[in-house]
Amino acid sequence: MSEQLEPGVLMREISDLEGRIGELRQAAAMPEPDLRATLEAALVELELALAALRTMGTGRAGASGGTAAAEAERRVLRTVFQDAPVPLFLLDRDASVRRVNRQAATLLGTSPGYVSGKAFTVFCDLPTRAALRSQLAAVVRTGRRRRAEVRFLSRDKPVQAVVTLARVWIRGEPDPMVVAAATPAGGKLPAPEKPRPPEAEDEAVATVVHRMDVLATASELLLDEPVFNEQVAVRRCARLLAAELADWVLIDTVNMAAEPGGGGRAPDLRRQVVMGPGGERGEELAHLLENLDPAPGTLPQAVFTGRQGTLHPHVADLAMLGSLPDGSPVCGAIGATSVLSVPIDDGSHCLGAITITGSGEHGPFDLMDLGVVQRLGRYLGLVVRASRLYQRRAEVAASLQASLLPKVLPAIPGIEVDGRYLTATRGVEVGGDFYDVFETATGWGFVLGDVCGKGEEAAAVTATARHGVRLLSRWKSDPAEVLGMVNVALLSEDRFVTAVLAGMEVKDDGIRLTLSTAGHPPAIVIRQDGVIRTSAGGGVPLGLFDDFEPAVESIELNEGDTVFLHSDGVLDACDMMRERFGHERLMETLAAGATLPVRDLLLAVERTLLEFCDGDLSDDVSILALRVLPQTLN
Numbered sequence: 001m002s003e004q005l006e007p008g009v010l011m012r013e014i015s016d017l018e019g020r021i022g023e024l025r026q027a028a029a030m031p032e033p034d035l036r037a038t039l040e041a042a043l044v045e046l047e048l049a050l051a052a053l054r055t056m057g058t059g060r061a062g063a064s065g066g067t068a069a070a071e072a073e074r075r076v077l078r079t080v081f082q083d084a085p086v087p088l089f090l091l092d093r094d095a096s097v098r099r100v101n102r103q104a105a106t107l108l109g110t111s112p113g114y115v116s117g118k119a120f121t122v123f124c125d126l127p128t129r130a131a132l133r134s135q136l137a138a139v140v141r142t143g144r145r146r147r148a149e150v151r152f153l154s155r156d157k158p159v160q161a162v163v164t165l166a167r168v169w170i171r172g173e174p175d176p177m178v179v180a181a182a183t184p185a186g187g188k189l190p191a192p193e194k195p196r197p198p199e200a201e202d203e204a205v206a207t208v209v210h211r212m213d214v215l216a217t218a219s220e221l222l223l224d225e226p227v228f229n230e231q232v233a234v235r236r237c238a239r240l241l242a243a244e245l246a247d248w249v250l251i252d253t254v255n256m257a258a259e260p261g262g263g264g265r266a267p268d269l270r271r272q273v274v275m276g277p278g279g280e281r282g283e284e285l286a287h288l289l290e291n292l293d294p295a296p297g298t299l300p301q302a303v304f305t306g307r308q309g310t311l312h313p314h315v316a317d318l319a320m321l322g323s324l325p326d327g328s329p330v331c332g333a334i335g336a337t338s339v340l341s342v343p344i345d346d347g348s349h350c351l352g353a354i355t356i357t358g359s360g361e362h363g364p365f366d367l368m369d370l371g372v373v374q375r376l377g378r379y380l381g382l383v384v385r386a387s388r389l390y391q392r393r394a395e396v397a398a399s400l401q402a403s404l405l406p407k408v409l410p411a412i413p414g415i416e417v418d419g420r421y422l423t424a425t426r427g428v429e430v431g432g433d434f435y436d437v438f439e440t441a442t443g444w445g446f447v448l449g450d451v452c453g454k455g456e457e458a459a460a461v462t463a464t465a466r467h468g469v470r471l472l473s474r475w476k477s478d479p480a481e482v483l484g485m486v487n488v489a490l491l492s493e494d495r496f497v498t499a500v501l502a503g504m505e506v507k508d509d510g511i512r513l514t515l516s517t518a519g520h521p522p523a524i525v526i527r528q529d530g531v532i533r534t535s536a537g538g539g540v541p542l543g544l545f546d547d548f549e550p551a552v553e554s555i556e557l558n559e560g561d562t563v564f565l566h567s568d569g570v571l572d573a574c575d576m577m578r579e580r581f582g583h584e585r586l587m588e589t590l591a592a593g594a595t596l597p598v599r600d601l602l603l604a605v606e607r608t609l610l611e612f613c614d615g616d617l618s619d620d621v622s623i624l625a626l627r628v629l630p631q632t633l634n
Helices: 007-029 035-055 068-080 102-108 126-142 198-223 230-244 279-290 299-306 330-334 367-403 456-472 479-490 568-572 582-592 598-613
Strands: 088-091 097-100 146-153 158-168 177-184 248-254 269-275 310-312 338-345 350-358 415-422 433-439 444-451 497-507 510-518 524-526 532-534 551-557 562-566 621-628
Touching: 007 126, 035 126, 088 102, 102 146, 102 177, 126 146, 126 158, 126 177, 230 248, 230 269, 230 350, 230 367, 248 299, 269 279, 269 299, 269 350, 279 330, 299 310, 299 338, 299 350, 310 367, 338 367, 350 367, 415 433, 415 598, 433 456, 433 621, 444 456, 444 562, 444 621, 456 479, 456 497, 479 497, 479 510, 497 562, 524 582, 532 582, 562 568, 562 598, 568 582, 568 621, 582 598, 598 621
Parallel strands: none
Antiparallel strands: 088 097, 088 177, 146 158, 158 177, 248 269, 248 350, 310 338, 338 350, 415 621, 433 444, 444 497, 497 510, 510 551, 524 532, 524 562, 562 621
8 A cells, every 4th residue: 555745754764764764863872772673674764765765746646545455454353352362452553553453451560551552662771762763753654564672661670572463454543553463482371360379479579578578678778877867868869769679869959058948049969979879880870970961841850849659651752861072861871771860858848859760670560669759759868868957056165165266276486286076976066175274464474274064054164164264364474363263254144164174384494384273184294205194183173162373383384395285075985995095095185195296296196196096085074285485485
């Protein structure tokens, strides 16, 4: 049967041809392409183009479907379609499924209603889709029957089959249609539906148990951290999904500065984590996807905006996840034939989207998979919210803590001085440690203290103690008298303070350091010749008693001598066996670094301390050191 190609029909043929050629190019560029099928399809397209050129200007040979053969074909189609012993698909001219019989639905592991209306090629694996579309177009155009090898994406696993394609004319239809008859590999046709055997029921139960295990594992992974960490939680979630459910996992989130609910335009999604199958090609694609934020119109963006999970068991639009920089669709590049995406929702706001893809090797995603990933998205949303609240509190605490410490220590002629502060790794409350260096009535003052407890109330006491010492030292030269006046100011507070205040004066015969200690760890003096001594220490903490009396001691300093002050967080740091760092380890560390510059000495103490406790500090740590330079006494 031939037909004249009128101008409108010819333009449609050319447009369809351009689309199919583009799909063939994409198929050839896919990982592990079926090049033979693609080549055969390209030859078919050349035949179609030649046929179109030859029919231009010719007359119509006959009416569509008017012959006795066509009428017989319609009768056969009506009588055998539903009860035929082979899977049959009735396709429109554009390869959309108009109807399937029971055997075809069984072959795909789904219902006839689900298949109808979808493109026939979405039920086939990606490498053969473009070639199959060309074969379908050839059947419609020429009327000659054709055979094609395909892999149907069935519910449990792909099914290799040979499909025979034949054109039919149906009365009342303006265009020809195609009947596709599928023969599974080995000639084994799907068995009629029977009651599920016990082993099938066991398999269904095992599937449900596996999904529950995934959720239980997710709960453990997300809540295992003693401190909520968004990056850790997101990566753990992606790793779990990639191991248990998906080939590829994409997790996108909104940044904290642009969370929804803050007014203005909707925040943008940013790609945070990509997990794939690995290998050289997988790593290359993962790198490309990491730098590909979800664009408007893509599935993750739509799920994020609508806050509604979406399931695509059979992917028809290969660009639903966007396109790579070279223009190729993401789904085609990663072999995604089944996709689902769910919001990361904390109950109040949508914070992002989780998207997973599968290649169909284990069947398409189903509603159970959607439900599991939706629940996981809710878990992750709660963890992300907690993490961001924790981080905000940590930032506020850090800002407040920074206000209690000097931004820059003053430069003192002839004296090398430096200080370090380490925040406790547990909790986000403001610590009570402080140190300061300032001018006094007769020279320079050095103070290091520790307020009992943490939090905003402790910070207020810290500010009172630090600034009280600094202010009073402007008029009072005796450190003991300064601490006595600060003690009076702190009696109304509910917290006590330990501190050591050192007043330094340059005398004709050298430098004298007067130490006044209020229940604080004693100062350590490192002499130039390496001898290390500990001051007497003692005294009563500030803010406890009216009859306050600190311990007082005077020390003469020579060239190269170093004075080291520290909080009890240094001594109380513990290792995994709960053994304290202690005074002796501190002395050994100071002895080993005695010849180092002051800053390097403090860094050595910090490094040794963190290695000892494996970075887990239960309390804040403050250290301060000053050294007499050689030219000071000249």
